[in-house]
Amino acid sequence: MTESRHVPVMLQRCLDLLAPALERPGAVVVDCTLGLGGHSEALLTRFPEARLIGLDRDKEALRLSGERLAPFGDRATLVHAVYDELPEVLDRLDIPGVQGVLFDLGVSSMQLDEADRGFAYAQDAPLDMRMDQTTGISAAEVLNTYPPGELVRILRAYGEEKQAKRIVSAVVREREKEPFTNSARLVELIRDALPQAAKRTGGNPAKRTFQALRIEVNGELSVLERAVPAAVKALAVGGRIAVLSYQSLEDRLVKQVFAAGAANTAPPGLPVVPERYQPRLKLLTRGAELPTEEEIAENRRAAPARLRGVERIREDAE
Numbered sequence: 671m672t673e674s675r676h677v678p679v680m681l682q683r684c685l686d687l688l689a690p691a692l693e694r695p696g697a698v699v700v701d702c703t704l705g706l707g708g709h710s711e712a713l714l715t716r717f718p719e720a721r722l723i724g725l726d727r728d729k730e731a732l733r734l735s736g737e738r739l740a741p742f743g744d745r746a747t748l749v750h751a752v753y754d755e756l757p758e759v760l761d762r763l764d765i766p767g768v769q770g771v772l773f774d775l776g777v778s779s780m781q782l783d784e785a786d787r788g789f790a791y792a793q794d795a796p797l798d799m800r801m802d803q804t805t806g807i808s809a810a811e812v813l814n815t816y817p818p819g820e821l822v823r824i825l826r827a828y829g830e831e832k833q834a835k836r837i838v839s840a841v842v843r844e845r846e847k848e849p850f851t852n853s854a855r856l857v858e859l860i861r862d863a864l865p866q867a868a869k870r871t872g873g874n875p876a877k878r879t880f881q882a883l884r885i886e887v888n889g890e891l892s893v894l895e896r897a898v899p900a901a902v903k904a905l906a907v908g909g910r911i912a913v914l915s916y917q918s919l920e921d922r923l924v925k926q927v928f929a930a931g932a933a934n935t936a937p938p939g940l941p942v943v944p945e946r947y948q949p950r951l952k953l954l955t956r957g958a959e960l961p962t963e964e965e966i967a968e969n970r971r972a973a974p975a976r977l978r979g980v981e982r983i984r985e986d987a988e
Contacts, residue, residue: 677969678708680961680977684772684912685716687954687979691769691910692717699770700725700760700904702753702897707735709772714742720770724748725759727802727888752802754896760904767906773924775894776916794854799880799887809883813856814849818842828891828919829882836863837879853880881917891919898927902951905982910954912979921958921976928953928980950986954979 678684692699692713697720701710704724714722722745726732732748739746749759753773760768797810816824818838825834840863841850850856857876864875885891901911915921931951936943958976966973 677971678712679774679914679969679972679975680959680965681709681712683959683977684709684914685712687912687977688713688770688772688910689716691908691981692720694769694908695719697721697769698723698765698767699772700756700768700901701772701774702756702901703772703774704735704748705731705774707738709774710735710746711738713770713772714739714745720745722746723759723763723765723768725751725753725756727752729802729804752893754893754900756897756900756904767909768904769906769909771901771905771909771911773897773901773911773913775890775914775920794852797850797853797856797883799884801888806887809887810850812883812886813841814845824886825879825882827882828885829878829880830918831878831882833864836865839863885919891923894920894923898924902927902931902980902982903986907982907984909982910979912977915958915976915978916974921978924978925958928978931980945984948984950982950984951980952983954981 688699691697697717699713699717699720700723701707701713702725704710704726705728707724710722710724713720722739722742724732724735724739724746726735726748727750729750732750736748739748747763751759756771760766797808797813799809800806812824813821821838821841822834825831825837831837837860840859841856844850844855844859856879857874860876860879898911898913905911913924915924928951932949932953934943934947934949936947940947955978958978960977961972961975
């Protein structure tokens with residue numbers, strides 16, 4: 671059963687954060703990362719007058735969440751789309767502005783749990799890692815075809831992997847003998863390539879490389895870079911956004927967009943700040959909020975979560 675294996679992260683806090691915007695009649699909320707529909711189900715249940723638009727690039731996720739959300743009828747509209755396509759989706763549905771947006775970033779529980787998708791380093795599987803398996807290149811293709819310098823850049827930038835050069839040297843040497851197809855061989859190669867000291871810290875030594883490959887395969891950071899400003903733009907005054915990030919690169923990006931929107935952009939020294947320079951957003955969280963110890967004990971995937979929220983307080987300057 672999908673429900674038993676999928677515990678939505680920081681669910682209560684996300685609902686409370688969005689509540690003031692979604693308790694109004696006719697509110698529209700967008701779940702940009704539908705996954706198995708846990709957050710969406712809770713949103714539709716708690717806000718009985720709200721309409722939900724759910725986006726996911728993974729067709730299998732859409733099928734499963736569609737079954738889960740079927741009891742809500744036409745209150746839920748599910749769309750096969752990447753979340754930076756939000757403006758086009760709202761345009762197609764003729765929705766001028768929304769009251770709430772939720773992002774739950776990273777890999778969904780389903781993608782981690784389906785062994786053959788290749789996201790998890792703990793079990794052997796084809797090195798795929800595409801969230802939408804109908805398009806794009808797989809992680810195996812990245813490993814087998816990218817120039818060494820590009821692989822080093824990806825591991826450093828997206829995995830924050832200090833041993834990127836060592837790992838890539840080993841990858842390049844091995845791929846010449848035989849192309850990579852499965853995750854177990856890559857995990858073993860990383861273990862062998864790392865110095866002893868690096869293996870003693872921070873969990874599975876393959877974790878950072880797998881994260882980097884996944885971000886590259888799915889273009890996650892470039893998508894997020896477009897998606898968060900697009901969500902802010904789609905938000906009606908009084909509307910709210912909640913974003914759950916699971917690694918520092920995502921969280922930093924979200925923080926920058928929110929901070930820019932909450933800043934006064936007037937030139938220094940003006941006695942009165944004109945409307946067009948006033949902040950558009952109000953920060954709803956002090957820094958990033960973390961999950962409680964109880965929640966981490968109940969759901970280990972919540973451990974790295976960081977939650978940020980903002981409210982739209984005025985229109986964009988013309």
